[in-house]
Amino acid sequence: MRTNTNHFRATRLLRMLGYIWQCFYSSCLRFWLKWFLRLVTGRCELQRICARCKAGALRTAQIEYSLKCSKSKVLRAALSLKENDLDEHLAQIIQEKRIKEQKDPTFKVNLRQCLLQINGYSELFEEVEDLRKQVFDSENEEHENMLLKLWDLLMPSEKLESRVTKQWGNIGFQGEDPKTDFRGMGMLGLTNLLFFSENHPDAARQVLSHASHPRLGYSYAIVGINLTEMAYSLMKSDALKPHFYNTVSGKPQMQHFHHFYCYLAYEFDKFWLEEEPESIMEFNRYREKFHDKVKGQLQKPEVKLIMTVDQEK
Amino acid sequence: MGLLSILRKLKSTPDQEVRILLLGLDNGGKTTLLKQLASEDITHITPTQGFNIKSVQSQGFKLNVWDIGGQRKIRPYWRNYFENTDVLIYVIDSADRKRFEETGQELAELLDEEKLSGVPVLVFANKQDLLTAAPASEIAEGLNLHTIRDRVWQIQSCSALTGEGVQDGMNWVCKSVNAKRK
Numbered sequence: 487m488r489t490n491t492n493h494f495r496a497t498r499l500l501r502m503l504g505y506i507w508q509c510f511y512s513s514c515l516r517f518w519l520k521w522f523l524r525l526v527t528g529r530c531e532l533q534r535i536c537a538r539c540k541a542g543a544l545r546t547a548q549i550e551y552s553l554k555c556s557k558s559k560v561l562r563a564a565l566s567l568k569e570n571d572l573d574e575h576l577a578q579i580i581q582e583k584r585i586k587e588q589k590d591p592t593f594k595v596n597l598r599q600c601l602l603q604i605n606g607y608s609e610l611f612e613e614v615e616d617l618r619k620q621v622f623d624s625e626n627e628e629h630e631n632m633l634l635k636l637w638d639l640l641m642p643s644e645k646l647e648s649r650v651t652k653q654w655g656n657i658g659f660q661g662e663d664p665k666t667d668f669r670g671m672g673m674l675g676l677t678n679l680l681f682f683s684e685n686h687p688d689a690a691r692q693v694l695s696h697a698s699h700p701r702l703g704y705s706y707a708i709v710g711i712n713l714t715e716m717a718y719s720l721m722k723s724d725a726l727k728p729h730f731y732n733t734v735s736g737k738p739q740m741q742h743f744h745h746f747y748c749y750l751a752y753e754f755d756k757f758w759l760e761e762e763p764e765s766i767m768e769f770n771r772y773r774e775k776f777h778d779k780v781k782g783q784l785q786k787p788e789v790k791l792i793m794t795v796d797q798e799k
Numbered sequence: 800m801g802l803l804s805i806l807r808k809l810k811s812t813p814d815q816e817v818r819i820l821l822l823g824l825d826n827g828g829k830t831t832l833l834k835q836l837a838s839e840d841i842t843h844i845t846p847t848q849g850f851n852i853k854s855v856q857s858q859g860f861k862l863n864v865w866d867i868g869g870q871r872k873i874r875p876y877w878r879n880y881f882e883n884t885d886v887l888i889y890v891i892d893s894a895d896r897k898r899f900e901e902t903g904q905e906l907a908e909l910l911d912e913e914k915l916s917g918v919p920v921l922v923f924a925n926k927q928d929l930l931t932a933a934p935a936s937e938i939a940e941g942l943n944l945h946t947i948r949d950r951v952w953q954i955q956s957c958s959a960l961t962g963e964g965v966q967d968g969m970n971w972v973c974k975s976v977n978a979k980r981k
Contacts, residue, residue: 660871660872661825661826667826705872708845709848714845766876770851771849773848
């Protein structure tokens with residue numbers, strides 16, 4: 487009991503010391519350290535980061551952190567820029583930090599790329615959010631066509647007998663009309679499903695055939711919509727940043743989000759088959775396990791989660 | 800209102816678990832109801848593959864709410880969750896008239912289950928926020944609820960989306976659990 491209390495006290499003391507150090511570092515030491523390094527190297531922190539780190543998450547995340555902590559309004563504002571204002575703002579930063587471009591010719595290009603990635607991420611998230619908020623509407627011809635196209639791509643040898651039919655269950659929707667299954671993921675869910683089938687038709691059909699397994703099967707479309715939610719919440723929590731910073735050198739686009747969804751859909755299927763769950767009722771437990779696995783991968787600075795197709799054994 | 804306040808209304812007997820089971824067809828609103836009870840965000844809900852569970856614990860007394868997916872394919876698994884159920888909450892989409900017959904059949908089958916015999920049942924006539932929703936009285940009649948003799952039952956109109964009516968339903972749930980434990 488005694489050692490337990492002591493142990494508890496020690497952890498608390500350590501935590502407190504850590505906290506004091508953090509406060510001390512961020513409020514005072516960091517400033518003087520930067521001032522000193524600037525004096526010795528003749529370069530500001532942004533320049534040092536660009537010189538020290540190779541392009542990708544390592545560099546962009548450090549630039550992002552440096553800008554966020556900056557005392558300068560101009561630098562902090564660089565985190566919420568529209569693409570059109572980028573070059574003008576870049577010039578302002580260079581002026582504010584009194585950077586001599588001739589001495590560090592690559593700096594501007596590098597910082598520009600970082601800013602494109604940082605601001606592109608939040609812009610992309612807004613687009614993703616807009617698509618998610620769009621409710622699937624059976625009166626909307628475009629929505630309907632997308633749904634029918636999904637069927638044709640996944641089930642090329644079987645025709646839909648009517649728009650409302652039990653057949654939808656064959657690709658893993660719950661009832662006779664898929665329109666009620668998109669729920670909180672809206673058109674983002676359907677767009678993800680369709681993108682996977684359009685861009686990787688063989689892989690999508692392979693995943694669907696696994697999902698149709700009598701014992702190890704799961705509802706393909708419903709699980710897909712759950713994985714859209716996973717991709718969405720990872721993006722919302724900024725956990726996807728390192729992946730995007732490493733895989734897209736400029737402004738990320740919607741298709742990059744869809745590609746990440748494809749990675750999840752393909753990898754989850756493999757994961758599910760390897761784990762051999764007792765039944766579909768175990769889905770949420772394995773979903774969590776898979777989620778933790780992906781989150782763990784996303785914590786590595788060099789992470790790139792790209793779908794790579796294995797040869798079917 | 801949250802799960803904790805429900806737990807507080809229940810007469811506490813230490814080391815005991817109160818088990819509430821949420822069933823109903825897919826797209827009835829079970830998960831929304833569960834999240835509403837747990838005061839969680841309801842804007843990102845996805846169809847339930849398998850089940851969800853929320854638990855609260857206070858002074859060794861535990862409340863578990865089980866939300867089981869409603870799609871036809873997994874209805875055969877419902878029976879795995881019947882044991883020791885204190886109250887069954889059956890959720891109906893009041894605006895989906897085309898499926899009233901199907902939902903009535905499923906409910907009738909549940910009421911015939913031996914493991915659920917005598918278990919109080921609360922029917923939530925959900926989605927009352929929709930203009931096309933049928934009133935609770937009409938649903939009660941359609942489901943022949945008045946013929947239920949072997950247990951206490953209640954129908955409550957509600958909107959899991961706005962939270963309206965949910966509290967009233969849960970008060971009834973607490974009352975019937977307490978009555979059963981006397």
